[in-house]
Amino acid sequence: MAGLEDLYREIILDHYRTPRNRGELPPPAAHAVGHNPLCGDEIDVYVEVQDGPNGAVVSDVKVGGQGCSISQSSASMMSQAIKGKSVAEVRALVRRFKGLMSIDVDESDTSVDLALVESAKLGDLEALQGVVKFPVRIKCATLAWNTLLDALAQSA
Amino acid sequence: MATRHSGDAAMSLDVAAVRADFPIFDRLIDGQPIVYLDSANTTQKPQSVIDAMSTFMATAYAPINRSAYRLAAEATDAFEAARSATQKFINARRAHEVVFTKNATESLNLIVRSWGYANLHAGDVVLLTHMEHHANIVPWHQLAAERGIVLRWVPLTADGQLDLTNLAPLLDGAKAFSFTAMSNVLGTITPVRELCAAAHAAGAIAIVDGCQYVPHNVTDVQAWDADFLAFSSHKLCGPSGIGMLWGRETLLDAMPPFLGGGNMIADVRLDGFTTAPLPAKFEAGTPPIIEAIGLHAALQFLSSLGMANVRDHEMQISAYALRSLTERFGDDITIHGPTNVEARGATFSFAFRDIHPHDLSQVLDQRNVCVRAGHHCAKPLMRLLGAPATARASFYIYNDESEVDILADALDSASDIFGT
Secondary structure (H helix, E strand, O other): OOOHHHHOOHHHHHHHHOOOOEOOOOOOOEEEEEEEOOOOEEEEEEEEEEEEOOEEEEEEEEEEEEOOHHHHHHHHHHHHHHOOOEHHHHHHHHHHHHHHOOOOOOOOOOOOOHHHHHHOOOHHHHHHHHHHHOHHHHHHHHHHHHHHHHHHHHHO | OOOOOOOOOOOOOOHHHHHHOOHHHHOEEOOEEOEEOEOOOOOOOOHHHHHHHHHHHHHOOOOOOOOOOHHHHHHHHHHHHHHHHHHHHOOOOOHHHEEEEOOHHHHHHHHHHHHHHHHOOOOOEEEEEOOOOHHHOHHHHHHHHHHOOEEEEEOEOOOOOEOOOOHHHHHOOEEEEEEEOEOOOOOEEOOHHHHHHHHHHOOOEEEEEOOOOHHHOOOOHHHHOOOEEEEEOOOOOOOOOOEEEEEOHHHHHHOOOOOOOOOOEEEEEOOEEEEOOOOHHHOOOOOOHHHHHHHHHHHHHHHHHOHHHHHHHHHHHHHHHHHHHHHHHHHHEEEOOOOOHHHEOOEEEEEEOOEOHHHHHHHHHOOOEEOEEEOOOOHHHHHHHOOOOEEEEEOOOOOOHHHHHHHHHHHHHHHHHHOO
C-alpha cells in the first residue's frame, strides 16, 4: 500500500503549518463557503477580480476556515498559484489540478481554454499528487478549488 | 455456544473467546491485525449471525405472512421469533409492540411522521437535547417547518452531561421529550428513568433514542417507563438493513400508519382502506426477513455474554482508557464527555495536539486502528464543543486494554509527523 510519506510531503506540512494568504477580503470581493459534509471541514475563499487590459484578473485572494492538512495546504498553495493570474488562467489551473486528482472533467465545458490547461504550471501543487493513492482524501484536496469556482461564478 | 461467565470479578468477559467468534479478526492488513475502534458507528458480526443468515437462505427462506405452505409458515415463525427475542431483550410487555423498520433513523421518523402528525399542532412544544444525533433532530425540524411546532433544547454541563437545572420549565407545556440514552459523541449516559418521569409529570411522552445504549447495557423499557424506543441491529452485532421501534401499545394503536402498501392493511376497497392490527400496521411491504433472522442470532449472542457483563467490561476498558491516555499524553489530549465511568459508555471523542481528526485517522490507519473522524452526525453538539470534527474511538465486547495501548502508540506516530 501507499506509505504516508506519499501523502504528507514536507511542502504540504509546511503550507499546513504556515498557511499563505490567510484572512478575509471585504466586499466587493466575492466570498464563497465550501463544506465537506463527510468530515465537517469548512473553507472560505475570497477573491478580488479586477478588469485588466487582457481581461479579468484575480488581483487578490484570501482563505479562511479550518480543515485537515490536505485541505488547508491545498488551499494555501492554490492561493499562491492563482494570485495575479487572469481568470481564464485560473480556470485552466483548476482543470489541470482536477486532472492531477484524477477527477473526470466535463470535456464539453467551453468556459475553459484547453491551450491554457496544457500550459498551466502546477508547481508546488504537484506535491499533492500522492493524495490520489488515498481516494478518501481527494475531496479534502479539491474543497478549496471547488469553493474558488463558486467565488469566481459570483464575481463573473 | 460456550458461556463466558468467567466468574472472575476482574474480567467480566473473556475477550479472547469473544474475539474468536468474529471471523473478521482473522484478517490481517499489511500483516497486522485489525484494531477496530469504530463500534459506535457499526459493529462487527459474529459467526453465529453470519451462519444464521446463510443457513436460513440456504434451507428455510420463504415469504412471510402471506402463503399457506409449510416453508412459508416456518419462515413466518422464524421472523416472529426475532420479534419475541427483541421484546425480551428490552423487556417490553408485548411482542407486537416491537416494529421492524429499515434502521433506527426510520424508527425515529416513523414516530415523528405518525405520532407527531396526529398529535402535534402549531405552537406545540417538543423538547430535545444538545447532544442528539441528526436522526433525532432533522425529522423534528421538518415537522417544525411544516406544522409550526416549537423545539426547545436541554443544554449541557461543562463535562458533557445534560444540565437538568431548568428541566421543569423546559418541559412546561411540552407534548414530547425526545432524547438519547447515550451520546454517540460524548459517550454520556443519560438518566433515562428520571427523564421519562419528568416528561410524564409535564404531560409529555418520552421518546428514547437507544442506538448507542441498547448494545452496551441492560435495557428495560418498563422500568424506564418510556413511551418509545428506537435502536438498530447493526450496532449490536446484527446485520444492517433492520431497525427496531418499540412503542407503548396504547400509543401505537392510536397512531395512523406510516408507510402504505401490502401487509399493513386489513382491507382495501376502491374508496379506501383499513389498517391491520399491530405490528403489521407499521410494516408495509416485504420486511427485512433475512436481517430479522440475523438480528435474532445477534440478540442470542449478546444474551449469552450477559448485558451486565458487557457493561462491566466496557466500564473497565473506559477506566483504563481514561487513565492511560491522560497519563501518557497529559494536556496533549482532550477527551470530551464525563470522566466518571459510571456516567459514560466506552465511546471517546478526543482532540489530540491540534492534529486534525482526518489526519489523525489517516495516520492511525497505518496501524490498522479504525476510528471515526468527523462530526458524527451531531453538528449542533460539535458547534458547542467548538470543534468542526473530532476523532472518536469506541470500544466493544471484542476490544481489550491492549488496543488502548496500540491506539496510544499510533497517536505517538501522528505526533512524529505533525509535531512542531
